[in-house]
Amino acid sequence: MLPELLPALSILWIDPRFILFVSPAILLALWAQARVRSAFRKYSEVPLGTGYSGAQVARKVLDSAGVEGVTIEPHSGWLSDHYDPRSRTLRLSESNHDGRSIAAAAIAAHEAGHAIQHAVRYLPLEMRTLYVPAAAVGSWFSFPLLFIGLIFGIPSLVKVGLILFGALVLFQIITLPVEFDASRRAKKMLDGSGIIVSEDEAQGVRSVLGAAALTYVAATLQAVLTLLYYLYVLGFLGRRS
Numbered sequence: 001m002l003p004e005l006l007p008a009l010s011i012l013w014i015d016p017r018f019i020l021f022v023s024p025a026i027l028l029a030l031w032a033q034a035r036v037r038s039a040f041r042k043y044s045e046v047p048l049g050t051g052y053s054g055a056q057v058a059r060k061v062l063d064s065a066g067v068e069g070v071t072i073e074p075h076s077g078w079l080s081d082h083y084d085p086r087s088r089t090l091r092l093s094e095s096n097h098d099g100r101s102i103a104a105a106a107i108a109a110h111e112a113g114h115a116i117q118h119a120v121r122y123l124p125l126e127m128r129t130l131y132v133p134a135a136a137v138g139s140w141f142s143f144p145l146l147f148i149g150l151i152f153g154i155p156s157l158v159k160v161g162l163i164l165f166g167a168l169v170l171f172q173i174i175t176l177p178v179e180f181d182a183s184r185r186a187k188k189m190l191d192g193s194g195i196i197v198s199e200d201e202a203q204g205v206r207s208v209l210g211a212a213a214l215t216y217v218a219a220t221l222q223a224v225l226t227l228l229y230y231l232y233v234l235g236f237l238g239r240r241s
């Protein structure tokens with residue numbers, strides 16, 4: 001469920017302007033990931049009053065939303081939880097699948113939220129799914145094309161690289177409503193179906209899902225600022241380089 005740092009950022013681009021442009025987002029991303037870790041650590045120690053496991057919570061949320069035919073299975077990897085629309089499979093990391101904590105319930109309900117979005121054909125999710133191939137192409141080729149284009153001075157290659165990077169940025173932006181909506185559905189279903197009973201539990205759910213949402217905001221900000229940096233350096237923002 002955690003967004004990965006953009007591949008374009010993994011390069012050692014030793015340009016002070018790059019650091020100037022993108023460091024606010026990197027700081028926000030580091031802070032958000034630290035918050036996810038601490039919220040998750042704290043609330044995975046707090047047992048859920050109703051005693052359900054994450055897998056049971058996900059099933060109950062899907063049942064009360066009337067969504068059938070979704071497989072729920074454990075998945076290896078820390079916070080590797082996700083919903084796969086192609087196979088209609090909700091994969092929960094082992095500690096969330098079997099854990100009976102508030103953190104496990106929050107994340108299981110969030111992923112069930114994605115399965116509900118899929119079932120009701122929530123438009124931003126459909127757009128995001130359609131967009132996955134373009135984003136993949138963007139993430140593989142944008143930086144190599146920009147790099148080769150700049151080194152050998154081929155403007156058309158630089159432009160294609162920028163357009164592909166723009167596609168990646170757009171993908172990050174479309175991800176935001178999908179993630180916020182899944183958490184909104186999760187909170188509503190946890191309250192409505194009696195899985196969460198106390199205000200303390202509701203507060204724990206908000207804390208875990210709020211921190212996770214912040215990581216997506218940070219990833220999107222990084223993508224947007226990196227694009228602005230490229231546009232600035234390449235003279236598309238009213239400046240010649």
Ligand SMILES: [Zn+2]
Nearest residue numbers: 001110179182
């Ligand atoms: Zn999500």
